Each structure stands twice: as C-alpha cells, then as structure tokens.
Amino acid sequence: MKTTNFLLCGVGGQGVLLASxxxxxAALSQGLDVKGGEVHGMAQRGGxxxxxMRLGDQVHSPLVPYGQCDFMLGFEPLEAARNAHWVxxxxxxxxxxxxxxxSTVAAGLAEYPEDLDAALGxxxxxxxxxxxxxxxxxxxxxxxxxxxxxxxxxxxxxxxxPVWEEAVAASVPAKVLGINREAFRLGREAVG
Amino acid sequence: xxxxxxxxxxxxxGAWEAGVTFASAYPGTPSTEILQNIASGYPKxxxxxxxxxxxxxxxxxxxxxxxxxxxxxxxxxxxxxxxxDPLFTAVYTGVRGGLxxxxxxxxxxxxxxxxxxxxxxxxxxxxxxxxxxxSQEAKDFLKVAFELSERFDTPVLFRTTTxxxxxxxxxxxxxxxxxxxxxxxxxxxxKYTMLPGFARPxxxxxEARLAELKALGATSPLNxxxxxxxxxxxxxxxxxYHYAKEAxxxxxxxxxxxxxxxxxxxxxDFASKVKQVVVVEELDPYLxxxxxxLGIEVAHGKDWFPICxxxxxxxxxxxxxxxxxEVAAPAPGLPTRPPVMCPGCSHRGVFHVxxxxxxxxxxxxxxxxxGALPPFNAMHACLCMGGSIPMAHGISKVMEGxxxxxxxxxxxxxxxxxxxxGVTGLMDMIWNGGNSVVLxxxxxxxxxxxxxxxxxxxKTLMGRDAPMVDIEKLVLALGIKAVNVxxxxxxxxxxxxxxxxxxLAKPEPSxxxxxxxxxxxxxxxxxxLRVDPEACTACxxxxxxxxxxxxxxxxGDDRKASIDPNFCTGCTVCAQVxxxxxxxxx
Numbered sequence: 001m002k003t004t005n006f007l008l009c010g011v012g013g014q015g016v017l018l019a020s021x022x023x024x025x026a027a028l029s030q031g032l033d034v035k036g037g038e039v040h041g042m043a044q045r046g047g048x049x050x051x052x053m054r055l056g057d058q059v060h061s062p063l064v065p066y067g068q069c070d071f072m073l074g075f076e077p078l079e080a081a082r083n084a085h086w087v088x089x090x091x092x093x094x095x096x097x098x099x100x101x102x103s104t105v106a107a108g109l110a111e112y113p114e115d116l117d118a119a120l121g122x123x124x125x126x127x128x129x130x131x132x133x134x135x136x137x138x139x140x141x142x143x144x145x146x147x148x149x150x151x152x153x154x155x156x157x158x159x160x161x162p163v164w165e166e167a168v169a170a171s172v173p174a175k176v177l178g179i180n181r182e183a184f185r186l187g188r189e190a191v192g
Numbered sequence: 193x194x195x196x197x198x199x200x201x202x203x204x205x206g207a208w209e210a211g212v213t214f215a216s217a218y219p220g221t222p223s224t225e226i227l228q229n230i231a232s233g234y235p236k237x238x239x240x241x242x243x244x245x246x247x248x249x250x251x252x253x254x255x256x257x258x259x260x261x262x263x264x265x266x267x268x269x270x271x272x273x274x275x276x277d278p279l280f281t282a283v284y285t286g287v288r289g290g291l292x293x294x295x296x297x298x299x300x301x302x303x304x305x306x307x308x309x310x311x312x313x314x315x316x317x318x319x320x321x322x323x324x325x326x327s328q329e330a331k332d333f334l335k336v337a338f339e340l341s342e343r344f345d346t347p348v349l350f351r352t353t354t355x356x357x358x359x360x361x362x363x364x365x366x367x368x369x370x371x372x373x374x375x376x377x378x379x380x381x382x383k384y385t386m387l388p389g390f391a392r393p394x395x396x397x398x399e400a401r402l403a404e405l406k407a408l409g410a411t412s413p414l415n416x417x418x419x420x421x422x423x424x425x426x427x428x429x430x431x432x433y434h435y436a437k438e439a440x441x442x443x444x445x446x447x448x449x450x451x452x453x454x455x456x457x458x459x460x461d462f463a464s465k466v467k468q469v470v471v472v473e474e475l476d477p478y479l480x481x482x483x484x485x486l487g488i489e490v491a492h493g494k495d496w497f498p499i500c501x502x503x504x505x506x507x508x509x510x511x512x513x514x515x516x517x518e519v520a521a522p523a524p525g526l527p528t529r530p531p532v533m534c535p536g537c538s539h540r541g542v543f544h545v546x547x548x549x550x551x552x553x554x555x556x557x558x559x560x561x562x563g564a565l566p567p568f569n570a571m572h573a574c575l576c577m578g579g580s581i582p583m584a585h586g587i588s589k590v591m592e593g594x595x596x597x598x599x600x601x602x603x604x605x606x607x608x609x610x611x612x613x614g615v616t617g618l619m620d621m622i623w624n625g626g627n628s629v630v631l632x633x634x635x636x637x638x639x640x641x642x643x644x645x646x647x648x649x650x651k652t653l654m655g656r657d658a659p660m661v662d663i664e665k666l667v668l669a670l671g672i673k674a675v676n677v678x679x680x681x682x683x684x685x686x687x688x689x690x691x692x693x694x695x696l697a698k699p700e701p702s703x704x705x706x707x708x709x710x711x712x713x714x715x716x717x718x719x720x721l722r723v724d725p726e727a728c729t730a731c732x733x734x735x736x737x738x739x740x741x742x743x744x745x746x747x748g749d750d751r752k753a754s755i756d757p758n759f760c761t762g763c764t765v766c767a768q769v770x771x772x773x774x775x776x777x778x
Contacts, residue, residue: 011529024196024360034196035326037359039222039302046740047531053360060434062326062359065506067519078526085520101743103532107567108735108744110527119523142758 001032003056005064008149009083010075011100012049015146018171019073020051022150026159026167027055037062046103048079071156072125073149075132076100077116087125094152094191095120096145098133128152128191135186141176144183151187197363199356202327203294204229205363206334207264208237210290211371214256215240216249218612219641220268221303222357223296227266228644231653237368242644242653245577245612246271250278250293257291257347258384260374262338269297269310274577274613279347280317284394285384286345289374290338294350296357299474300502303640305557305576307500309475314349314452318398320405321349321452322414323429327361333449335369336414340450344401349452353474355431355502402453409455417462418445425466426512427459427479432503436472439509454482463488470496470512474503533562535741536711536761538635538682542604544737544769545689546570551600551696554584554628556614558606559639567736571604578613580605584628585621592627600696601628608638608646611661615670622671622701629695630703633682634663635710643713667703682706685768711761718762720778721755727774728752734766734775742766 006023010016017038024034036053052064069087074080074095087093104110113119120127132148139148147168154164164184172180197205203226207215215238217227231240243249246267253265267275272295279293295313298304314321322337324330330352337348382390409415424443426436433447446462448455463469463483468491471480480493496511497503509515533540543563546553547570555561555571556579564571573583584603591599605614610632618630638644645651650660664677676698680691688706695702709716720741734742734753741759744751755766757778767775 012531020360021196028194028196028362033362035359035361037355039354039358046529046534048529060438061505062355062361062431062434063505065509065517066504067506067517079529081523082526082529085522089520101740102527102529103738103740104527104530106532106735106740106743107738108732109566112743113526119526122523123520 001056003054003059004071005069006053006055006071006073007064007069007083007086008051008053008073008075009079010049011079012047014049014075014100015143016049016051016075019146019150020053021171022147022164022167023053023153025170026163029163029166030159033057033059035059035062048082050083071153073153075145075149078102078112081113081116081119084120084123084125087123089124091125092128092156093120093123093125094128094130094149096130096132096149098131098145130187130190132187135190136183139183139186140179144176144179147172147180147183148187148190151184152191154184154188155191193365194362195365196360197327198225198360199327199330199352199358200225201229202331202361202363203334203352204233205365206331208234209331209366209368210262210335210338211369212238212262212264212338214238214253214261214263215266216243216252216263217266218243218246218249218271219638219644220271220296221641222298222354223266223268223294224641224644225357226294227653235654240653242646244647246274247278250275250282253291254278254282254285257287257289259289259377261289262371263289264292264294266294267296268304269295269308270304270306270576271295272310272313276313276317279313281386282347283317283319283398284386284391287341287347288378290341291347292334292337292341292350293347294352297351297353297475299353302354305574307475309478310349310351311451311478312476317349318402319347319349320344320450321351323351323449323451324356325430325433325447325449326356327359327363329449330356331363333414344405346401353430359431406453406456409450409453410458412450412455414449415455415458416447416449417458418447419465420444422466423468425462425469426472427462427469427483428472429479430474432472432474432508435503435505435508436512438505439512439515443512448479451479456486459483459488460486472497472508472512475499530565531562532738532740533559534712535739535759536716536763538706538708538711539563539633540737540739540763541685541765541768542631542633542682542688542706543568543570544765545685545692546602546604548689549692549696550598551602552587552598554580554587554601554603556580556603556605556609557640558609560604560606560633563604567738577609578605578617581614581617581628581630582620584630585617585624585626588626588628597696602692602696603628603630605630605632606639607632607634607636607648607663610663611647615666618667618703619670626701627699628701629692630701631692632663632703632705634705634707637710637713639710639713643710663705672701672703676700676702678702678704680704680706682708683763683765685765711763716761720757720760720762721764721767721775722757722778723753723755724774724776725750725752727772729772729774731771734770737765737769739766
C-alpha cells in the first residue's frame with residue numbers, strides 16, 4: 001500500500017488522540033507499517049490538537065508533509081477550517097459540526113466565524129459533515145464523538161468491519177465500550 | 193509480537209527488556225509518559241518514582257547504579273540543566289549497574305521555555321550520546337545504551353526529541369533480560385568519593401575511554417551506512433533521518449545513533465565514497481561542526497535547514513529533492529486557539545485579582561503561566577522552575593523605598609514547582625530580608641504535564657501512601673512569621689483580594705497559600721451555572737475571566753452572555769465578577 005496520510009485535528013479534551021489509536025491498531029492488524037505524531041502538554045489545555053497518522057508498506061516520517069493529507073478528521077469546525085489546506089485537492093475532509101469557542105472568542109477578543117462552510121469552500125477537497133457530538137450524545141456520551149468520527153472514516157478505508165470493531169475494543173476502557181461501539185456504528189451509518 | 197507504541201511507551205518497554213530495576217524522573221513534556229508507562233506496565237520488575245526535581249531524580253539513579261542496579265533517569269531538556277551538577281561528576285565516578293540519563297528535547301518549544309539542543313551536554317560532560325530515530329530504535333538503542341554504560345563504566349546520555357517521544361510507530365517486542373540482584377555494596381572510595389585526589393586521576397581515564405568509544409563508533413550497531421547513489425551522501429541522526437530518507441530514498445546515508453564521541457573514521461570513510469556531503473539535523477549544527485572539524489567539506493547543512501524550530505518534512509524534501517508541493521493557502525482571518533486555563537481552574541480567579549491589583553507578578557512554570565496571556569496579562573516575568581521567588585526578591589530589593597504599588601512584587605508558584613526548587617528561593621528571600629508576597633497555588637498535583645503526584649499529594653508514582661509535605665509548617669520553619677502565613681480559598685475572589693492587599697501592605701515577607709485542587713485531575717464538578725438573559729446587560733465583564741464555557745450568543749439586542757453546561761464546572765468565578773447578578777446556579 002502506498003503511504004496514506006491522515007490528520008486528525010480538534011481541541012484538547014475531544015479525544016483526538018484516541019481516534020488515532022483506533023486507526024493505528026486497525027492498520028497494524030492488517031500488517032501495515034504505521035507512524036504518527038502528535039503534541040501533548042500545553043495543547044491539553046483547550047488548545048488546538050493535531051495528530052498525524054501515516055499508513056503504508058514502509059513509512060519513514062511520522063509527520064504528514066504540508067499539503068499531502070489524504071484524509072482529515074476535523075473534530076471541531078473551526079479547527080477543520082484552520083487545517084483544511086493540508087488536504088490534497090482529491091482528498092477527503094470529514095468534520096464535526098459541534099463548535100468549541102476558542103479562548104480568544106470566549107474572552108471577547110475575536111469572533112467565532114459565522115459561516116465556516118464559506119471558509120471551507122475555498123478548498124477543493126471533498127467535504128463531509130457529521131454531527132458527531134450529537135450522535136455521540138445519542139449513543140450515551142458526548143465524549144464518544146471520537147468513535148463517531150472513526151466510524152465515519154471507516155467507510156472510506158478497505159479494512160473489514162471486524163478489524164475496526166476489534167480496534168475500538170482494544171482502544172477504549174471496558175466500561176464505556178458499549179457506548180463507543182454504538183457511537184462508531186452511528187458514525188459509519190452517518191456517511192453511508 | 194508487534195505493537196504500535198508511542199516513543200515513550202517504547203522507551204519504557206526498552207527499559208524493561210534491558211533488565212532495568214530502577215527508574216526515576218521529574219515530569220516534563222515530552223518525557224512524562226516514560227515513567228507513567230514503567231509504573232503502570234512493569235511494577236513487579238521495576239521500582240519507579242517521581243522525584244521532587246531532576247537533580248534528585250538523577251542522584252537517586254546514581255545511588256541505584258552504585259548499588260548495582262540498572263537505572264534510568266528521565267527528564268525534559270531543561271531538566272538536565274537542573275541535573276547537570278550530579279551529571280558532570282557521575283561521569284567521573286562511573287557506574288556499577290548501567291546508568292542512562294534520558295533527555296527529551298523540545299524543538300519548536302511545543303511546551304517549553306527554551307529550545308536548547310542537549311547534544312552539547314555530551315561533549316561538555318564527556319559521556320557517550322545515543323540518538324534514536326523512531327519508536328523501534330528508542331526501545332532497541334536503550335538496551336545498547338545500558339550495555340555501553342557497563343562496558344565503559346560511564347553514564348550514557350540518551351537524547352530524544354518531541355517527534356520521538358510523542359510519535360507512534362510499529363515496534364517488534366522482545367523479552368526481558370533478567371540480571372542477578374545485587375547482594376553487597378562496594379567499598380571503593382577511590383571510585384565513588386570524588387575528593388580532588390580521587391577525581392584527578394579519573395580525568396585521563398575519561399579521555400582514554402572517549403578515545404575507545406570514538407573507535408567503537410566505526411563498528412557500533414548504533415551507526416549505519418546505507419550506500420546508494422554516490423552523488424549525495426547524507427549524514428543525519430534522530431527523526432531528521434526519516435525526513436531525509438523519505439525525500440531522497442536513493443541517496444547514500446550515514447545514519448548516526450552514537451553521535452558522541454563522534455565516529456571520525458566512519459565519517460571519513462563515508463565522505464570519501466560520495467561526491468558531496470549534506471548534513472540533515474534539527475536545531476544546532478552539532479553533527480555538521482564535527483564533520484567540518486575533520487576537514488570534510490559540507491556542501492549543505494545549516495544553510496539549508498534552519499537552526500530554529502522543527503524540521504518540516506516538505507521543506508526537507510524541497511531542499512534535497514527539489515520537490516515543491518502545491519499547497520493551498522490557509523483560510524484567512526480565523527481566530528487563534530491558544531491554550532487556556534480549564535473551565536473551573538483554581539488559578540483563574542487569582543489571576544483576575546492579580547490583574548486588578550496591578551502588582552508586578554514574578555511567575556513560574558506551570559499551567560498558571562497562562563496568566564501571562566490576555567485577558568489577564570498578569571504575569572510579568574517567568575524564567576525557570578523555582579525562579580519566581582528569587583526574582584521577586586531581587587526586584588523588590590532594587591525597588592526598596594518606592595511607594596508605588598505597581599513596584600510591589602508577588603511571586604506566583606504552584607505546589608509541584610515549589611517542591612521542585614521554590615523552597616531554597618524562599619529561604620533566600622527570608623534570610624536576606626525580602627518583602628515580597630509569595631503566592632503558592634497549591635492544587636495538589638503537577639498539572640501542566642497531565643497530573644502527577646508530588647511530595648504534597650500523599651501518594652507515590654507506584655500508588656503507595658506517603659507522608660504529605662505541610663507547606664504551612666515548612667514556610668514557618670524557614671522563618672516566615674506565623675501572622676504572615678495566610679490560607680485562602682482560590683474561588684473566593686474577595687477574600688483573595690483582601691488577603692493579598694493586607695500582605696502587600698506589610699514591610700516583610702508573606703506567604704499566601706490557596707488550597708483548591710486541580711479540577712481536571714480531581715474531577716471537580718458542581719452543577720453548571722446559567723446566565724439570566726433578562727439580567728445580562730451584555731457588558732462582557734464575565735468574558736474577562738477567559739473561560740471557554742462562556743461566550744456571547746444570539747444577535748442584536750438578544751446577544752447575551754451564555755454558558756455551555758458541557759464545559760461549566762460551576763466554579764462561580766464568572767458569577768463573582770458579574771456586576772448585575774445575572775449568573776447563578778442552573
């Protein structure tokens with residue numbers, strides 16, 4: 001498999017890193033090489049988070065080069081807009097509708113853009129909108145939005161469904177597995 | 193068996209496979225998860241502990257090594273500055289059990305106060321330097337580092353960067369090498385007691401050892417030649433190797449993992465077989481300068497790849513392969529999303545008060561350093577761990593006699609940082625007749641790095657109960673008068689303001705302690721608050737506490753402050769600053 005590049009972006013606390021773990025485990029079970037990178041620390045405090053993930057026969061760099069992203073998962077619409085220029089013109093951007101105002105907006109120093117679809121319109125990649133946070137709430141916990149996003153992504157990769165299900169089971173705590181399974185299923189259906 | 197491991201998970205695994213039985217650290221991004229993974233993954237085989245600071249973390253590891261254990265001490269790059277004193281002389285004593293000091297550097301300062309390149313420590317302290325390039329090597333090279341340490345009787349510096357520590361990769365797992373448990377302690381003062389007479393003869397031994405290690409560099413499995421097209425020979429180390437390999441897979445590579453002592457013979461041989469040498473490395477021209485010292489011409493190095501910040505794979509490819517990816521411009525005009533205090537954070541109200549008081553705030557390293565950002569703008573200096581108190585003391589000595597309240601100083605420091613190196617600073621201030629107010633924000637955790645125990649939490653890394661440092665008794669013992677030690681609730685803004693004003697009015701040092709725990713790590717959550725839209729005048733004063741649960745919602749005359757119940761913890765700080773009593777419990 002030619003190296004495929006993924007970026008997962010959102011806000012600290014949204015479980016972006018867990019979604020990248022699910023993707024990595026699914027890929028490993030298919031015998032693929034996996035590398036990815038992310039930044040912890042200050043980003044946990046409501047700052048922006050980006051997780052890079054790369055799958056292929058042999059992957060060197062853990063970072064996706066500028067403009068070379070095949071699939072982007074935007075866990076928050078503003079963060080999706082901020083990073084959409086990384087996505088190839090023929091790539092896919094899936095983004096969640098749930099808004100998390102940045103501290104600059106909360107403090108009244110900036111306005112949250114009213115029309116993010118317009119901001120995203122400048123990018124020619126394919127775009128899919130998923131109400132991941134609402135679907136997760138329906139599954140039992142808004143924090144399972146990451147599993148919804150992983151479910152949506154799963155439609156576009158060739159891994160069989162049981163591989164994804166095992167990856168979800170291996171990545172989330174046992175007591176919330178039921179909620180995450182349901183969230184994953186809802187995400188998969190949402191883009192079907 | 194294979195698994196996808198974060199670099200820090202791979203390092204923990206490598207320690208276990210290497211037969212390490214002792215590991216210590218002070219938390220610091222990007223190194224923190226190493227000890228957490230050792231403690232959670234291998235508690236039966238490895239004793240692990242947080243130390244109050246990096247100096248003691250290295251010193252306990254040196255002790256473990258003298259006792260015969262393989263010992264690992266981990267810290268972030270600036271932590272090595274704190275641990276430099278024991279490091280330089282541990283190179284003189286040498287080791288008994290293998291000893292590795294792991295330094296996790298942070299190019300681009302993702303979560304740090306400077307961007308130092310700790311490879312220079314290897315040259316200055318004269319110890320071998322090992323640099324892995326991914327998770328697999330992080331695990332494998334650590335085992336080699338312990339073997340080198342014992343074979344050459346020296347500590348080894350193991351240098352990672354954020355893109356090693358916090359990158360994932362596929363790792364082939366191995367088994368643990370079980371080593372015999374030490375049964376007796378050595379009595380060898382000439383080796384372990386660094387009096388001048390014992391230390392002097394060590395220096396020539398160190399130089400001889402370095403010469404041996406330099407020769408070993410030609411055959412060490414840590415260094416690797418990958419001959420390809422002889423037109424370009426790339427000399428590289430760390431994650432930069434992967435950026436270069438991906439950009440120019442057909443070129444010739446000298447990939448170095450043992451980068452001090454520099455493997456002169458290997459480098460000369462490689463350079464003689466290629467038409468031109470290019471050095472690809474992050475941060476300082478550390479490899480490049482050593483290549484040039486050999487009289488080898490470097491066609492490109494830091495003229496192509498910046499000294500500042502991280503390397504970007506696309507930029508590396510542009511230089512090496514001349515590729516220029518068509519990249520769309522980012523969407524313009526989007527609001528930034530800087531890190532921010534969590535909803536409910538016990539630091540928030542305190543900084544609101546500090547801003548109001550207009551004092552000079554000498555800050556320290558922790559989540560509360562965010563108090564320097566808008567809208568608080570209430571931290572005016574921050575240098576290093578524990579620096580807040582001595583800096584405040586120095587400032588107040590110079591400004592002695594000024595009546596202007598803006599020239600009064602408050603030192604702000606968290607509990608973990610106070611234990612780390614704030615205590616000696618406070619001792620300095622009290623001893624030397626300072627008159628600053630020291631505000632210790634005791635939230636019972638090392639917060640910034642994700643929540644680690646401290647000497648004040650009553651727990652150790654391995655989950656054992658421990659005595660809790662009593663900060664009030666401690667500062668009393670240092671000489672602060674009992675009437676000048678005040679404890680105040682961090683969420684009671686009026687009380688914080690009153691107490692700070694009273695202590696600032698005194699001509700002697702005071703310590704004010706807030707004792708409310710970290711909301712994130714102790715999962716503090718009360719019922720959320722709500723805004724009464726009838727009472728709200730849209731004055732936006734509540735936004736000045738900078739909480740992401742709060743925002744303006746609605747249009748025109750209906751535009752009012754609003755609270756997202758998914759984020760609100762019910763801390764009441766916003767309600768206290770509202771002048772119209774528009775915010776109350778839902």
